[in-house]
Amino acid sequence: MMAEMNEELIIETKDLCKSFGQKQVLKNVSLHVPKGSIYALLGPNGAGKTTTIRILTGIMKPTSGEVIVQGINVVENPEDIRAEIGILSQMSAGYKDIKTRDNILLFTSIVGVDKALASEKMVELLERLEMADKLDLNFGKLSGGEKRVVNLVRTIISSGELIVLDEPTTGLDIARAKKARDIIQELVVNEGKTVLMSSHITSDLEDLATYTGILKEGELIFEGTKKAVIKQFAPDGNFEMAIINAFENGSKNFQSLETTEDLLEGT
Amino acid sequence: MTKKRKQFRAILRKDLKLVFTWKTIILTIVVPFIMMFAIVGIPTLFVSGSNTVITVCNADEGGTVTHVNGSVYFINVGQNVLYNMQYYANQEDNIKIEVVSTRAKALNASNGIYFPTNFTTATFAGESVFEYHKTASDVSLQGYNFDTMLNLIQEVVFSTYLFFRNITEDNIPQVEPIQYIPPATEPSTIWSQETMKLAMPFAYALFILLSLIGNMGRTIGFSKEKEDGTFETMLSITKNRSNLVYSKLIVGTIASTLTILSYFAGSAIAGAISKAVLGQTADDYGATGFLSLPFRDLLSYKGVVLLIGLGLALVLTMLALMTVDTLFTKTVAERIGVPVILMFGLLFMLPVMINPGQSNFILVINPYYWIYHVSMSIADLTFTWIDGLYLVLSLVLLALMVLAARKAIEREKVLFT
Numbered sequence: 001m002m003a004e005m006n007e008e009l010i011i012e013t014k015d016l017c018k019s020f021g022q023k024q025v026l027k028n029v030s031l032h033v034p035k036g037s038i039y040a041l042l043g044p045n046g047a048g049k050t051t052t053i054r055i056l057t058g059i060m061k062p063t064s065g066e067v068i069v070q071g072i073n074v075v076e077n078p079e080d081i082r083a084e085i086g087i088l089s090q091m092s093a094g095y096k097d098i099k100t101r102d103n104i105l106l107f108t109s110i111v112g113v114d115k116a117l118a119s120e121k122m123v124e125l126l127e128r129l130e131m132a133d134k135l136d137l138n139f140g141k142l143s144g145g146e147k148r149v150v151n152l153v154r155t156i157i158s159s160g161e162l163i164v165l166d167e168p169t170t171g172l173d174i175a176r177a178k179k180a181r182d183i184i185q186e187l188v189v190n191e192g193k194t195v196l197m198s199s200h201i202t203s204d205l206e207d208l209a210t211y212t213g214i215l216k217e218g219e220l221i222f223e224g225t226k227k228a229v230i231k232q233f234a235p236d237g238n239f240e241m242a243i244i245n246a247f248e249n250g251s252k253n254f255q256s257l258e259t260t261e262d263l264l265e266g267t
Numbered sequence: 268m269t270k271k272r273k274q275f276r277a278i279l280r281k282d283l284k285l286v287f288t289w290k291t292i293i294l295t296i297v298v299p300f301i302m303m304f305a306i307v308g309i310p311t312l313f314v315s316g317s318n319t320v321i322t323v324c325n326a327d328e329g330g331t332v333t334h335v336n337g338s339v340y341f342i343n344v345g346q347n348v349l350y351n352m353q354y355y356a357n358q359e360d361n362i363k364i365e366v367v368s369t370r371a372k373a374l375n376a377s378n379g380i381y382f383p384t385n386f387t388t389a390t391f392a393g394e395s396v397f398e399y400h401k402t403a404s405d406v407s408l409q410g411y412n413f414d415t416m417l418n419l420i421q422e423v424v425f426s427t428y429l430f431f432r433n434i435t436e437d438n439i440p441q442v443e444p445i446q447y448i449p450p451a452t453e454p455s456t457i458w459s460q461e462t463m464k465l466a467m468p469f470a471y472a473l474f475i476l477l478s479l480i481g482n483m484g485r486t487i488g489f490s491k492e493k494e495d496g497t498f499e500t501m502l503s504i505t506k507n508r509s510n511l512v513y514s515k516l517i518v519g520t521i522a523s524t525l526t527i528l529s530y531f532a533g534s535a536i537a538g539a540i541s542k543a544v545l546g547q548t549a550d551d552y553g554a555t556g557f558l559s560l561p562f563r564d565l566l567s568y569k570g571v572v573l574l575i576g577l578g579l580a581l582v583l584t585m586l587a588l589m590t591v592d593t594l595f596t597k598t599v600a601e602r603i604g605v606p607v608i609l610m611f612g613l614l615f616m617l618p619v620m621i622n623p624g625q626s627n628f629i630l631v632i633n634p635y636y637w638i639y640h641v642s643m644s645i646a647d648l649t650f651t652w653i654d655g656l657y658l659v660l661s662l663v664l665l666a667l668m669v670l671a672a673r674k675a676i677e678r679e680k681v682l683f684t
Binding site: 058059079082087089091092093095097102110111158 | 273274277278280281284285288289290291491495496497498499500501502503504505506507
């Protein structure tokens with residue numbers, strides 16, 4: 001489908017399969033993430049989103065299939081992709097007993113970001129997210145939402161061309177979530193980065209996503225633009241309705257939009 | 268390659284930062300210091316010990332002896348000594364004398380004394396000889412009690428002799444205690460008495476440190492990363508995951524060294540204070556080793572060798588905990604890893620406390636005993652083939668642990684534990 005497009009792809013998977021024992025979690029998933037886009041990977045709980053992200057980022061190996069990220073064959077050389085992309089996992093990670101500032105700088109130094117540059121960016125981003133006053137507090141003292149912000153900031157500073165965000169705004173209040181979305185948008189528009197994100201918050205996706213991939217029971221049942229999703233799953237409704245319909249009724253066979261024009265509608 | 272090396276340095280910096288948080292400093296440095304301060308300081312005021320059982324066989328047949336005034340007496344010096352020993356034991360709560368009928372029973376006991384049939388006649392011939400078998404370490408309270416008894420025997424023999432005879436320069440009686448060494452594949456005293464003084468501090472220190480290391484592992488090991496949710500992040504950004512293991516290993520070694528040093532510093536400072544305040548230490552009560560640690564010996568060649576041995580044992584333990592941490596869930600690791608290590612520590616410490624020179628099946632399969640044996644032999648400069656074997660086994664185990672930890676962290680399952 002999207003492989004037919006003339007856009008340069010930063011992530012491309014072909015027939016990606018993953019099994020845990022007898023349980024097949026991913027079934028022939030072929031993803032296409034264009035460079036410079038915000039790609040929303042959606043799916044109900046247990047659809048295989050986190051597993052897909054873990055495979056794309058070299059944390060986990062697929063059972064079969066091909067994965068090319070930033071031109072690197074991730075299956076053959078997973079270590080080459082590690083530390084090249086910024087990854088925000090679902091869990092708000094951080095060392096409770098050390099300062100927020102150190103939590104960010106320790107991770108960014110492991111990825112190889114210059115300390116002065118990382119400090120400057122850290123202060124700038126946390127000021128925008130109204131958390132600069134928390135820099136000298138121990139990470140363990142922060143609230144759940146604040147921890148999420150710290151993780152997001154750390155991921156953004158650590159990222160290269162590609163940023164992978166798993167539930168980036170979960171736990172954030174409305175105002176902070178809006179600011180976080182603005183920052184993510186700017187990364188793509190101003191810095192030319194690519195964002196692959198998964199989220200359950202439709203406002204995130206409606207505001208940000210340029211492309212959407214929908215996973216259901218380990219299968220990629222749809223891949224296309226936001227408008228194409230609506231056209232496919234809720235022609236008379238909105239984006240949220242389309243996503244709900246896709247989750248409830250969507251299947252690989254349901255897919256009817258085959259042409260590049262349909263898929264790219266609304267870009 | 269350069270990037271990987273640079274990344275390793277950054278990971279190491281991160282792990283070092285985790286060690287020097289207040290919580291970790293308290294667990295690795297302050298707790299061992301206070302623990303030893305209390306252990307050494309308090310016993311100075313309340314010294315006590317477990318029972319010392321001394322098995323005695325008196326086969327002395329006695330004999331007639333002419334007093335300096337010309338009177339002739341029948342006397343049994345062995346019996347006289349035994350009465351004095353029993354009288355002394357009755358005054359002490361923790362010494363018990365058991366009388367047996369044969370030499371074999373006396374000398375096969377852990378701490379036994381045998382007076383031969385000619386003990387009286389030999390005494391008045393000026394060449395008194397008796398045999399003893401001692402397994403209690405010189406540095407234990409039992410060993411101290413036994414030595415007191417040996418001194419008592421000599422005192423009684425002298426006073427008996429003096430009662431009958433005048434001592435002249437040419438007529439000084441000799442009392443020769445002969446140590447009985449039972450036939451065995453490995454002698455009961457492998458090392459010199461000087462080296463044996465360090466055996467109990469080693470065993471005791473190791474056990475205390477093992478009981479602390481569980482907490483240390485939870486603070487700086489992979490369990491901590493899992494608890495803080497940083498484990499997946501670290502796996503996703505580390506090019507060579509083995510670096511995660513090596514970094515933790517280096518930091519664990521540094522933390523272990525600090526723990527050992529603070530442990531000994533605690534005991535040394537407490538010893539010095541108690542000496543200054545009370546004028547005597549646990550050492551003065553003969554309770555050296557078990558309750559206090561000979562600080563002066565630690566700065567010697569032997570002391571340094573034993574400290575290195577302790578360090579090696581702790582590194583091995585850290586590695587074992589790390590492997591368990593990566594292979595199993597945090598809960599399982601805490602429920603299995605730490606108790607198993609403590610069990611090995613206990614199975615090493617108890618037999619060594621009873622007899623530092625012994626060897627049995629339970630000990631020879633215990634890696635802590637291998638390290639202890641090698642360290643003691645190197646300290647004693649009596650390195651034998653068995654030490655070579657133990658050294659090889661320790662190094663192979665260390666290498667296997669590093670491999671296991673490296674393999675474990677590469678496993679996909681690590682994400683779900």
